[in-house]
Amino acid sequence: MEKNKKNMILTINPGSTSTKIALFEEDNQILTETIVHSAEDIDRFPSINQQYDYRKNLITKTLRANGYRLENIDAFVARGGDMGSCAAGTYLVEECLLEFNSISRHMDHACELASHIATEFAKKHGGVAYMVNPPTVDEFMDVARICGFRDVWRRCRTHTLNQKEVAIRHAESTGNEYSELNLIVCHIGGGVTVTAHRKGRMIDSNAIMKGDGPMAPTRSGTIPAQELLEMAFSGKFTHQELWDRVSKTGGLMDHLGTADAREIRERIDNGDGYAHVVYDAMIYQIAKYVGSMAVSLEGNVDNILLTGGIAHDEYFVAEITRQIKWIAPIVVYAGEFEMEALAAGALRVMNGQEQPILFDGKPVWDETKFRDSVRRNSYDQAICSYES
Numbered sequence: 001m002e003k004n005k006k007n008m009i010l011t012i013n014p015g016s017t018s019t020k021i022a023l024f025e026e027d028n029q030i031l032t033e034t035i036v037h038s039a040e041d042i043d044r045f046p047s048i049n050q051q052y053d054y055r056k057n058l059i060t061k062t063l064r065a066n067g068y069r070l071e072n073i074d075a076f077v078a079r080g081g082d083m084g085s086c087a088a089g090t091y092l093v094e095e096c097l098l099e100f101n102s103i104s105r106h107m108d109h110a111c112e113l114a115s116h117i118a119t120e121f122a123k124k125h126g127g128v129a130y131m132v133n134p135p136t137v138d139e140f141m142d143v144a145r146i147c148g149f150r151d152v153w154r155r156c157r158t159h160t161l162n163q164k165e166v167a168i169r170h171a172e173s174t175g176n177e178y179s180e181l182n183l184i185v186c187h188i189g190g191g192v193t194v195t196a197h198r199k200g201r202m203i204d205s206n207a208i209m210k211g212d213g214p215m216a217p218t219r220s221g222t223i224p225a226q227e228l229l230e231m232a233f234s235g236k237f238t239h240q241e242l243w244d245r246v247s248k249t250g251g252l253m254d255h256l257g258t259a260d261a262r263e264i265r266e267r268i269d270n271g272d273g274y275a276h277v278v279y280d281a282m283i284y285q286i287a288k289y290v291g292s293m294a295v296s297l298e299g300n301v302d303n304i305l306l307t308g309g310i311a312h313d314e315y316f317v318a319e320i321t322r323q324i325k326w327i328a329p330i331v332v333y334a335g336e337f338e339m340e341a342l343a344a345g346a347l348r349v350m351n352g353q354e355q356p357i358l359f360d361g362k363p364v365w366d367e368t369k370f371r372d373s374v375r376r377n378s379y380d381q382a383i384c385s386y387e388s
Contacts, residue, residue: 007350008072011342012059012118013079014110017042019055022339023068027347032339033062048110055110056117070125075350077342079161080134081112085363088137088164088202090345090356093119093129097359130356132345133160137202138364144204144296145365153367157207158195159187159308165341166307166333167197181302184293184328186286188316189308189336190259192216194289196296204296206289211246214285217259217310220250221285252278261310268315283316287323294327301328308336 006025013020017039023031035058045051063070078093081101091097093115101112118129138156145153163185164178171178179200187193192214195205206213208221215221223246232242245254253259255278256267267275294301304324310316311334321330348354 007074007347009075009077009343009346009350010063010070010073010121011077011079011339012114013338013342014055014113014117016110019058019110020339021059021062022343023063023073024343024347027340027344029340029343031063031066031068033066035059035062048113051110052113052116055113056120059117070121073121073125073127075128075130075346076118076121077130077132077346078114078118079111079338079342080115080131080136081109083134083136083359084361085138085156085365086134086136086359087357087364088133088139088160090133090349090354091131091359092349092356093122093131094358096361097131100359100361130342130346130349132342133164135160137164139201139203140205140365141203141296142370145367154212155207155210156202156205157209158193158202158205159189159191160202161338161341162187162307162336163193163195163197163202165337165344166305168344169333169337170303170305170331182297182300184290184297184301184304186290186304186306187308187336188216188286188306188310190216190218192219192221192282192286192308194286194293196293198297204293209247214289215251215282217252217261217282218248218250220246220254252282261313261316265313265315279316280319283319284323287320290320290324290327304328304330305333306330307333309334311335 009024011022011024017037019035019037021031021033021035022029041054042051045054060070080091083097083100098115098119101115115129115131118131121127122129135157136155137160140154140156147154167181167183167185168178170183171181177200181197182199183197185195185197191208193205193208194213195202197203208216208219211220211223213221228242231237251259252261252264256264256275258264264275264279268279290304304327306317306320311332317332324330349356
């Protein structure tokens, strides 16, 4: 690289109905575009896998329309998908990672296309492909993994990318290192995750896509198990219908027919009492989970951070503050910082502040290995054996 040449970084974040891209010169964002995909366009493709060329070509077309060439970009950074139980950090996208996230298998979310698009751009136009903090980063403490079924484990699946970026930003703003603070970070968007960050590690959280945690705009959150079982075996619902209700159309959407907090707030202001009680119930449930994460941190909480789109709502912030302010001071980082987080992760590697992670396909935590180790040894010995 030329001396004093600034790194050009393209971040790629495919979602269900859009593909977001942003171009950075070092940490300075010089372009951001949201490429919206109509339902008609998406419906042309029977699977997410088959959207690959469609989304890739639109990214190229959008960059060219704004006067940028792929040949001038140094790093292509992908939003991560399902990587299994993995470590936090910036991954160099290589063959093992691509094989694990193979485009030949059925993909559950469009974000899983990003690493393949980034790799093709890097190979064709020069540069390096990275992936930063996928949602399956796993830093749970062991007691947080166990539930009431011996063959079911609580899995770490959270808004890792935005959660860690907000935590790092907050630490820097207070003159601290992320690894020095105990934080509770609440990502409040279409899904809601409430996470305990202890000295730079996410030791407990709720897996919102798995039906775990507080109600959210489009997720059901935790449902009483007996009632859910009765629904599942009633013959009235298919497996897919219930799964969609848990992960896509539950929560505010199920109750009120919309997931738009602004519309709901307008309905409340116009006297809709049911909208009011449902919205307050969501806030209450989030507050309860903040309290549970305070227990995870044994009451030693430096700050509670509120982030995500709904953190823009003054009523929401005021009401949840009233309920949780006794735990720790609250700081609001409204909106999402995913594109900035992708660029920042790549830049730390490019500037030599961090080493890139080479994905080997091995989970950082494996239930069989852990359980066998505990049975053979004392718990303390098992932890040492497992971590070694």
